[in-house]
Amino acid sequence: MNSEYINKTHKYGKIWMVVTLLIFLAIPLLISSHLGVTPKLEMIGKGLATVALVFYPTAVLEVLTYSPLLGTGGTYLGFVTGNITNLKLPVALSAMESAKVKPNSEEGEVISTISIAVSSIVTTVIIAVCVLAFLPVLHNITDPNSAFAPAFQQVTPALFGALCASYLAKHWKISILPIAVLTLILIFKGTLGTGVLIPIGVVVSLAGAHIMFKKGIVK
Amino acid sequence: MDFKEDKFMIALAMGIVLLVISQAVFFLIRAIKRAKKLGIEKATIKNTIVSSSLFTIAPAIGIVATVLTLSAGLGYVLPWIRLTVIGNISYEVTAATNAIEAYGLSGGIANEITNPEVFATIAWVMTLGSIMPLILIPILLKKVQSKIGKTVSKNNAWASVMSAAAFIGLIAAFVARAIAGKGEASIRGDGAGILSVAALVFSVVLMLIFQKLANAKKWKWLESFSMPFSMIGAMGLVMLLAQVLPQNIAFLEWRG
Numbered sequence: 001m002n003s004e005y006i007n008k009t010h011k012y013g014k015i016w017m018v019v020t021l022l023i024f025l026a027i028p029l030l031i032s033s034h035l036g037v038t039p040k041l042e043m044i045g046k047g048l049a050t051v052a053l054v055f056y057p058t059a060v061l062e063v064l065t066y067s068p069l070l071g072t073g074g075t076y077l078g079f080v081t082g083n084i085t086n087l088k089l090p091v092a093l094s095a096m097e098s099a100k101v102k103p104n105s106e107e108g109e110v111i112s113t114i115s116i117a118v119s120s121i122v123t124t125v126i127i128a129v130c131v132l133a134f135l136p137v138l139h140n141i142t143d144p145n146s147a148f149a150p151a152f153q154q155v156t157p158a159l160f161g162a163l164c165a166s167y168l169a170k171h172w173k174i175s176i177l178p179i180a181v182l183t184l185i186l187i188f189k190g191t192l193g194t195g196v197l198i199p200i201g202v203v204v205s206l207a208g209a210h211i212m213f214k215k216g217i218v219k
Numbered sequence: 220m221d222f223k224e225d226k227f228m229i230a231l232a233m234g235i236v237l238l239v240i241s242q243a244v245f246f247l248i249r250a251i252k253r254a255k256k257l258g259i260e261k262a263t264i265k266n267t268i269v270s271s272s273l274f275t276i277a278p279a280i281g282i283v284a285t286v287l288t289l290s291a292g293l294g295y296v297l298p299w300i301r302l303t304v305i306g307n308i309s310y311e312v313t314a315a316t317n318a319i320e321a322y323g324l325s326g327g328i329a330n331e332i333t334n335p336e337v338f339a340t341i342a343w344v345m346t347l348g349s350i351m352p353l354i355l356i357p358i359l360l361k362k363v364q365s366k367i368g369k370t371v372s373k374n375n376a377w378a379s380v381m382s383a384a385a386f387i388g389l390i391a392a393f394v395a396r397a398i399a400g401k402g403e404a405s406i407r408g409d410g411a412g413i414l415s416v417a418a419l420v421f422s423v424v425l426m427l428i429f430q431k432l433a434n435a436k437k438w439k440w441l442e443s444f445s446m447p448f449s450m451i452g453a454m455g456l457v458m459l460l461a462q463v464l465p466q467n468i469a470f471l472e473w474r475g
Binding site for chain 2: 005006009010012013014016017018019020021023024025027028030031032034035036037039040043044046047048049050051052054055056059060062063064065067068069072073075076077079080081082083085086087089090091093094095097098099101102103104106107110111113114115116117118119120121122123124125126127128130131132135141144147148149150151152153154155156157158159160161162163164165166167168169170171174175178179181182183185186187190191192194197198200201202203204205206208209210213218219
């Protein structure tokens with residue numbers, strides 16, 4: 001990969017991250033000052049304690065698991081806008097598949113960045129427009145009793161089904177093990193969320209693929 | 220006017236929208252320029268942009284639904300801000316509920332927050348609880364990427380299998396949840412059942428059909444759009460199934 005392009009992406013990415021962090025921290029500060037209140041540290045600490053206990057270690061795991069998949073530019077962008085597993089990663093995967101580029105190549109890096117940037121812009125615009133202009137209409141669409149509700153409840157399996165078809169066709173040998181192991185885990189502990197399942201799935205899949213690669217089953 | 224949705228809050232949200240879009244546009248322009256230098260065809264770049272936009276629409280409306288869920292208690296502006304930056308439903312609901320419970324209030328986010336101090340505390344907890352990636356990435360990313368780079372240059376064949384395996388591990392988590400994941404007993408449609416498996420199967424089948432069609436008819440454009448079309452098509456078929464099947468069968472969730 002061209003190190004100059006990647007190095008510059010790191011440089012710009014870091015600048016954007018620091019700017020975002022500062023603005024991000026300014027939000028509650030500005031809200032507090034606008035409302036003329038000073039929230040008690042004790043209350044923030046109480047609320048934060050359980051959240052941090054779960055989400056801080058998860059954040060470390062997420063950065064280590066997703067950044068190799070998102071690429072450099074995609075990671076800097078994707079982690080700012082969030083919704084990584086349910087949106088940014090599948091969009092990047094789909095784009096790289098369609099463009100027929102390898103994730104670890106520079107072509108993969110730029111296609112992943114383009115798809116995540118476009119997805120971030122479209123998501124941000126859709127949320128803003130829907131919230132400002134269509135809130136009453138949306139209530140009808142997303143209401144649990146509306147005809148559209150079952151479709152939106154199943155957006156994730158619909159999204160991953162398409163990706164799964166594409167990957168299964170090419171890599172069915174390494175796909176069976178992680179799907180079987182995770183399904184088995186869920187049969188015993190059905191409430192486990194994707195935050196826990198993804199790292200397990202990635203480790204199982206990598207271990208299985210490594211053995212198959214060594215034995216010459218996959219090339 | 221409700222302090223949660225006043226002009227100040229909307230201006231704050233618009234500022235965040237501007238920040239996120241500026242950053243995305245900055246990276247988009249750089250990546251397009253680089254793609255052209257690498258010799259990637261204009262049509263490929265255009266298809267990536269259009270298909271990524273299409274792919275995003277349905278999940279983005281799903282995110283709007285999250286804003287609606289949170290808006291009962293928090294108004295619509297704070298959830299809008301939060302889901303524009305590092306947003307994620309499971310985190311946002313947990314953080315808001317914990318902050319509310321710190322004040323000894325019951326009912327979580329279902330009840331409207333009328334106390335400005337509680338509201339500001341929620342904003343702080345939601346923010347501080349989710350800043351970790353913004354701190355970690357500038358420190359860790361280059362090191363993580365350089366380790367991967369070394370593996371790739373050492374053994375290219377294994378690196379290719381490794382990246383496919385990592386993606387499959389991720390996809391497997393969502394496939395397994397659609398087959399055997401448990402939801403909340405009180406919420407319809409969140410656990411594995413007829414509709415989740417139907418969405419998965421419809422999407423797989425549609426994808427295979429579109430791929431066959433694209434190959435047989437040599438429709439290059441369909442290759443780029445087969446994934447978003449499969450996803451939207453599967454969602455449409457799920458909607459139809461929910462209407463056609465008897466309710467007790469359509470909404471059957473074997474894992475609750």
